[in-house]
Amino acid sequence: MTLLNSSFQSIRDWDNAHFLHPWEGMAYLGNNDRTFAESGQGIHVITADDSRLIDGPAGMWCVQLGYGNTExxxxxxxxxxxxxxxxxxxxxxxxxxxxxxxxxxxxxxxxxxxxxxxxxxxxxxxxxxxxxxxxxxxxxxxxxxxxxxxxxxxxxxxxxxxxxxxxxxxxxxxxxxxxxxxxxxxxxxxxxxxxxxxxxxxxxxxxxxxxxxxxxxxxxxxxxxxxxxxxxxxxxxxxxxxxxxxxxxxxxxxxxxxxxxxxxxxxxxxxxxxxxxxxxxxxxxxxxxxxxxxxxxxxxxxxxxxxxxxxxxxxxxxxxxxxxxxxxxxxxxxxxxxxxxxxxxxDGVLEHVRAITPLFEERLQALGELPLVGDARGMGLVGCVECVADAGADDTLDLDKSVGTLIDRHCQENGLILRPIINMCVFSPPLIITESELNKMFDILEMGIRLATEDLTRQGRFRA
CATH class of the missing domain: 3.40.640.10 (Type I PLP-dependent aspartate aminotransferase-like (Major domain))
Incomplete structure (x- = not known):
C-alpha cells in the first residue's frame, strides 16, 4: 500500500488529530511530523515517500524474522x-x-x-x-x-x-x-x-x-x-x-x-x-x-x-x-x-545470531573510539552508543537531547532508523541481518555520529 497520492496529507492530519501515540509529548500534540512506515521487506521498512531504511530497532525490539515473511x-x-x-x-x-x-x-x-x-x-x-x-x-x-x-x-x-x-x-x-x-x-x-x-x-x-x-x-x-x-x-x-x-x-x-x-x-x-x-x-x-x-x-x-x-x-x-x-x-x-x-x-536463526555476534560487537566497540562517544556497549544483537557532548554544560539534558536528535536525523537521511533515547542510540536489528547488512548499518551509524559531531562543533556545543 502506498500513501503517495492526494490523500496523504489528510492521512497525516488524521494521525495528528485522532491517533494518540504511546509516550506522546503533549506539548507537540497535533503537530508531529512522523515517518510513515508503510511496508517492509527483510530488515528494511519502506516509508510513504518510498525511502528504504534499515530497521535498526527491529520495530520495538521485536521483528526477529524481518518484514514480509509470508509463512x-x-x-x-x-x-x-x-x-x-x-x-x-x-x-x-x-x-x-x-x-x-x-x-x-x-x-x-x-x-x-x-x-x-x-x-x-x-x-x-x-x-x-x-x-x-x-x-x-x-x-x-x-x-x-x-x-x-x-x-x-x-x-x-x-x-x-x-x-x-x-x-x-x-x-x-x-x-x-x-x-x-x-x-x-x-x-x-x-x-x-x-x-x-x-x-x-x-x-x-x-x-x-x-x-x-x-x-x-x-x-x-x-x-x-x-x-x-x-x-x-x-x-x-x-x-x-x-x-x-x-x-x-x-x-x-x-x-x-x-x-x-x-x-x-x-x-x-x-x-x-x-x-x-x-x-x-x-x-x-x-x-x-x-x-x-x-x-x-x-x-x-x-x-x-x-x-x-x-x-x-x-x-x-x-x-x-x-x-x-x-x-x-x-x-x-x-x-x-x-x-x-x-x-x-x-533456518538456524539462533546459530546465525551467535555466529554474527562477534562482528556486531567488534563494530560496536570501534564506535567507542569516536570523540563524541562516551560508551559503546551491548550483547548479542542489541547495542547502545552513549554520547557525551559536554559533561560540564549548564544545559546538559537539552544538549543530550540535541545529540540524540542530530544523530537520529543524519542516520535516517542516510538509510537507517535508530531508537534515540536522549543521548543514547539504541539498536537491535532483525535477527536475520546478514554480515553485509550489519556492516552497512554500522557504517551509517558511524557517519551519523561524525556528522552530528561536526554540527555540534560548529555550534560551539561540543568539547572533547
Whole structure:
C-alpha cells in the first residue's frame, strides 16, 4: 500500500488529530511530523515517500524474522479462517495448547506453566499478581514488596509501571510506590574511575541484600530484573551479577522474576537468556515481542512447577487465580508464535545470531573510539552508543537531547532508523541481518555520529 497520492496529507492530519501515540509529548500534540512506515521487506521498512531504511530497532525490539515473511502471514490467515477466536475462560484450542508445549520445552528448569497475555506489560502484571496470589494462599499477606532497579523498564500497565525505574517516565503518572523498592544503577559505565569492576559488582550485590534486610525479608516478595536493561540504555551488568543476585534471593525466600520480554526468543542467540547466557533458573520468566516476531501481539508469564504446586491441588484452598484477558492464548497469535519457532529452528536463526555476534560487537566497540562517544556497549544483537557532548554544560539534558536528535536525523537521511533515547542510540536489528547488512548499518551509524559531531562543533556545543 502506498500513501503517495492526494490523500496523504489528510492521512497525516488524521494521525495528528485522532491517533494518540504511546509516550506522546503533549506539548507537540497535533503537530508531529512522523515517518510513515508503510511496508517492509527483510530488515528494511519502506516509508510513504518510498525511502528504504534499515530497521535498526527491529520495530520495538521485536521483528526477529524481518518484514514480509509470508509463512507467518499465511499461518495467521489460515488460523483466522479455521478459528479466529475462542474464549480462554471456557474453552481450549489446539494452537495455544501446542505453543505452550513448545515454549515449555525451551525454558530452563521446571518453568512449565505458560500463562498467555496480550504483551510484555500484561505479562509482568500477571507475574506480580501471581506472586501476590501465592503469598496470600501461603499465609504471608505482608510479603508483597517487589525490588527493582534504577533504569529498569517492565511495562506501562499499573503494576508493571510501578516496578519500572526510568526516572523520566515517572513524572506525571501515579505508581504503587508502597509495593516497590529500587536499587541504584547497575551500569558499570557509571562507576568511579578508581573502582574496579569486581568492587562494583560486590557493591551491587550488597545493594540487593541490604535492601532486603532494611525492608524486612518477611515483606519482600520478589526481585524483578531484565537480564539486560534494554530500554534503560542496554545496560549489561557485570559478569556474575545475576547468579549472585539469585543466591541472595534464595537466602531470603525472595522470588526471582526474569523479564525476558526483549532478550527472549533469540536476541542473545538463545531461546531464553536466563540460563544459557547468565546461568540462572529464575522462578518466573516473562516474554513477549519476539515470540511472534512482532507480527501480532502476544506475551507470556511462565511459572515454575514449584510455585504452581504451592497453590494447586491439595494446596489450592478452593482459590481461583482471577487474572486473565479476553485475548489470552489468542489462536491467531499462537499460530504466529508456532510458525516463528518453526522458522527459527529450520533456518538456524539462533546459530546465525551467535555466529554474527562477534562482528556486531567488534563494530560496536570501534564506535567507542569516536570523540563524541562516551560508551559503546551491548550483547548479542542489541547495542547502545552513549554520547557525551559536554559533561560540564549548564544545559546538559537539552544538549543530550540535541545529540540524540542530530544523530537520529543524519542516520535516517542516510538509510537507517535508530531508537534515540536522549543521548543514547539504541539498536537491535532483525535477527536475520546478514554480515553485509550489519556492516552497512554500522557504517551509517558511524557517519551519523561524525556528522552530528561536526554540527555540534560548529555550534560551539561540543568539547572533547
Amino acid at each position: 507467518i502471514a499465511d499461518a495467521m490467515a489460515q488460523q483466522a479462517k479455521e478459528m479466529a477466536y475462542f474464549s480462554p475462560f471456557n474453552n481450549a484450542n489446539s494452537a495455544p495448547a501446542q505453543l505452550a508445549h513448545e515454549i515449555a520445552k525451551r525454558t530452563p528448569g521446571d518453568l512449565n506453566h505458560v500463562f498467555f497475555t496480550t504483551g510484555g506489560s500484561t505479562a509482568v502484571d500477571s507475574a506480580l499478581r501471581f506472586v501476590q496470589f501465592r503469598n496470600n494462599l501461603l499465609g504471608k499477606p505482608e510479603k508483597k514488596i517487589v525490588i527493582s532497579r534504577q533504569k529498569a523498564y517492565h511495562g506501562s500497565t499499573y503494576l508493571a509501571a510501578s516496578v519500572s525505574g526510568k526516572e523520566r517516565d515517572k513524572g506525571w503518572l501515579d505508581q504503587a510506590t508502597h509495593l516497590t523498592r529500587f536499587l541504584p544503577n547497575v551500569n558499570p559505565y557509571t562507576r568511579s574511575p578508581d573502582q574496579t569492576l569486581d568492587d562494583f559488582l560486590n557493591e551491587k550485590i550488597d545493594d540487593l541484600e541490604n535492601m532486603i534486610l532494611e525492608t524486612g525479608a518477611d515483606k519482600v516478595a520478589a526481585f524483578i530484573a531484565e537480564p539486560i536493561l534494554c530500554s534503560g540504555g542496554v545496560i549489561v551488568p557485570p559478569q556474575g551479577y545475576h547468579k549472585r543476585c539469585l543466591e541472595v534471593c534464595r537466602k531470603y525466600d525472595v522470588l526471582y522474576i526474569s523479564d525476558e520480554v526483549v532478550t527472549g526468543f533469540g536476541r542473545l542467540g538463545h531461546w531464553f537468556a536466563s540460563e544459557d547466557v547468565f546461568g540462572i533458573q529464575p522462578d518466573i520468566i516473562t516474554c513477549a515481542k519476539g515470540m511472534t516476531s512482532g507480527y501480532v501481539p502476544m506475551g507470556a508469564c511462565i511459572i515454575s512447577d514449584r510455585l504452581i504446586a504451592d497453590v494447586s491441588g491439595e494446596n489450592a484452598q478452593d482459590a481461583t487465580f482471577s487474572n486473565g484477558f479476553t485475548y489470552s492464548g489468542h489462536p491467531v497469535s499462537a499460530a504466529a508464535g508456532l510458525k516463528t519457532i518453526e522458522i527459527m529452528e529450520r
